[in-house]
Amino acid sequence: MGKKQGVMVINELQSGAYNLIHPSEQDLLRAEHLFRAIPSKNVSYADCISFAIVEQYNIRWVLSFDIHFKKQGFKRVGIDGMPK
Numbered sequence: 474m475g476k477k478q479g480v481m482v483i484n485e486l487q488s489g490a491y492n493l494i495h496p497s498e499q500d501l502l503r504a505e506h507l508f509r510a511i512p513s514k515n516v517s518y519a520d521c522i523s524f525a526i527v528e529q530y531n532i533r534w535v536l537s538f539d540i541h542f543k544k545q546g547f548k549r550v551g552i553d554g555m556p557k
Contacts, residue, residue, distance in 0.1 A: 500525040516541050
C-alpha cells in the first residue's frame, strides 16, 4: 500500500464509521503474558495485543490472514469459513 492509500485508510478510520478499540492497561498486561507464553518465535507483540483485545470482547471471528489467530483458537473470516 502506498502513502496515498494509507492516508485514505486513516481518513476512513477517523470518519466515525468504525468502532476503534484502543488497548487498555489490562490488555497490555495480558498481551505481555501471551507474548512470553506462546512458544512460536513468529508471534509478534502486536499479535498478542490483538489476541488480548479479541479475547476481552469475546470475538470469535477476525479479519486476518495470519495463521497465529487460528492457532490461538480464533476463526478467520473467509479462510476458516464465514460467521453465521
